Amino acid sequence: MSTSSSSPGSDLLTLQRRALQVLADLAPAALELGEVFAAAGHELALVGGPVRDAFLGRVSADLDFATSASPDQTEQLLARWGDAHWDIGKAFGTIGARRHARPAGPGAEPRPDVVVEVTTYRTDAYEAGSRKPDVVFGDTLEGDLSRRDFTVNAMAVRLPSLTFVDPFDGLADLAGRRLRTPVTAEQSFDDDPLRMMRAARFAAQLGFDLTPDVRAAVEAMAARIEIVSAERVRDELVKLMLATDPRPGLEVLVQTGLAEHVLPELPALRLEIDEHHRHKDVYQHSLTVLAQAIDLETGTHEQPTGPVPGPDLVLRLAALLHDIGKPPTRRFEPGGGVSFHHHEVVGAKMAARRLKALRFDKETVQAVARLTELHLRFHGYGDGAWTDSAVRRYVTDAGPHLERLHRLTRSDCTTRNRRKADRLSFAYDDLEHRIAELREKESLAAIRPDLDGQQIMEILGLSPGPLVGQAYKHLLELRMELGPRTPEEAEADLRAWWAEQQG
Structure with missing residues (x-):
């Protein structure tokens, strides 16, 4: 790989050696693409993240290219080169394509499909008050690189010659981090x-x-x-x-x-700490909870496995936002105490509003809000054994987010008091053991009344309507309180409730 600029230093040499190895393994199909564009009289260069990652020793799955060809010309060339192409980004000068992996030789590792995006040299700028950038096509690689966000992303490799282009010393910045x-x-x-x-x-x-x-x-x-x-x-x-x-x-x-x-709720957590330090730094606490929650994700970035495979966006957002209800609920109590009454309820509503404003999907909004609302439910468990009913409600209210709630609750302990931390950890161990025991005896994953709506209507001679729903809700409450009931017991419970309604 030849270079159009160089910088001294062992760090730079190390990065260059890494890049040579990664680029040497670049898919032959991508190198062939450079030959296709060159034969048609156009420039083509690998740009941005894939080049940066090559110097960091990483292989990018998707390859980004810049070209002197127009979008129409690019589309024609990619249609010949690839097995599929798409023009969804054509208005911005981008054409995508996929080339299926060709059969590998005997004993060779199979290569993955090659996915590329090729963008005409361009510059972007916002008009005053506009929310979308205007795109203006350019005519040089150096001009295209000048519009990139950071110098570490403003490096390129011309193809098929593998000439390194670094007009803004991005390699030196990469070495300097x-x-x-x-x-x-x-x-x-x-x-x-x-x-x-x-x-x-x-x-x-x-x-x-x-x-x-x-x-x-x-x-x-x-x-x-x-x-x-x-x-x-x-x-x-x-x-x-x-x-x-x-x-x-x-x-x-x-x-x-x-x-x-x-995300104004985040800096708002930097509550002024009074001279008596009557409450912890909520901002730093939240960052610590986030870090601890990440440590409790299962698997790795490369191999996510287990009940909460990382990186888990819902768990991370909940860990970061779980205490955002504290600033608006903080009260200084007589005697020097500080309270945050119902901050979990207020925080759940705040989290939902912020995530909706950021256009998160409905499922993520609801999940983060629910975890925020429930993150204090466990506290008090260690002061006295919960009834089976309380455990059932805990599991039912958490629903599909129980494993996340386990991790959020454990992560919320950031005390430096070792005895207190151990006591909370042991208490949560006990709660999880209780949940496991009840799971063996009952179907905690989907608690339902012992009679369904059809059975309720048959026993009481009712037609579909609000009364059936009320009866169903009553039986569900009994199921929570008493655990599974026999059909005879459930029918007796239903008839007793119905008699009360008639009286």
Whole structure:
């Protein structure tokens, strides 16, 4: 691989060696694509994340290319090269294609399909007040790279020659683990304010630091993120939250003021700690709960397995947001105490509103709100044994999120008092044991009344209507309180309830 710029230092040499190995293993079909474009008189270069990842020793599943060809020309070339192609991004200059893996030789590892996206050289900019960028096609690779978000993503490899192009010293920034913009940070963020969210996301995903000028620009321009659609902001937040360690990215959001416009409930957790330290730092507590919840996910990023395979977005959002109801419910009590009465209920409503505003899907909104509402339910269990009825209600209220609730509740213990932490852990061990015991005796996963609606109508001689629903609800309450009932007992319970209604 030849290079159009070089930088001294052993770190750079290490990165270059890694990249050579990754690029040497680049799918032959991708290299052949470079030959196809060159034969048609067009430039083609691997750009952005795949190049950055090559220097980090990672292989990207999807390959992004930039080209001098127009979208129509690109579509024609990809139609010949691939087994399938799509033009859903054509308005932005992007054409996608897939080429099925060709049979490998004897004893060779089978290669995966090759998926590519090829985008015409371009520049993006927002009109004043617009939520979508205008796209203007360019004519040079260097010009296209200049519009990229950060220098570590503004590197390219020309194909088929494998010439490395790095006009903004992105390789040096990669070695220094820093995020810097190809043009001035102010111009870059003015062109596309979403890049401020990407700065936070890359801080989480890559563990890189923002350069002082980038940080200052985010602080000065944070409010401009409001012109970006909620869906695009959400997508960046999701990628941040699914990183191996989201904390650095969340800290960037809060420290720069960007969170005030994206997730204001998070910086609001930085409650002023009074001189007597009557409550813990809720913001730092929430970040710790998030980290502990991630540690309790099952499996790994590469091999997610078990009851809560990581990365689990619902668990992570619930861990981060579980205490957002504390700021509006904080009260200083006589005698020096601090209370947050019903903060779990208030927080559940706040979490639902924020996630809806960010255009999260209904299932995610409901799940995070439910976990937030239930995260305190366990407290008090260790003070006295719950009845079987209480255990059944706990399981039923958690529904399909019971395993997440287990992990959220355990993660919510951040005390430095070892004896208190052990007591809470032992108590939750006991609760899980109780749940397992009841599972063996009863169908806790789907608690239902011992009589269904049809049976209720037959016994009472009713037609479908509200009374049947009331009877069903009464029998469900008895099932919770008393456990499974025989058909005879259930019928007796139903008739006794019906007699009360008639009286």
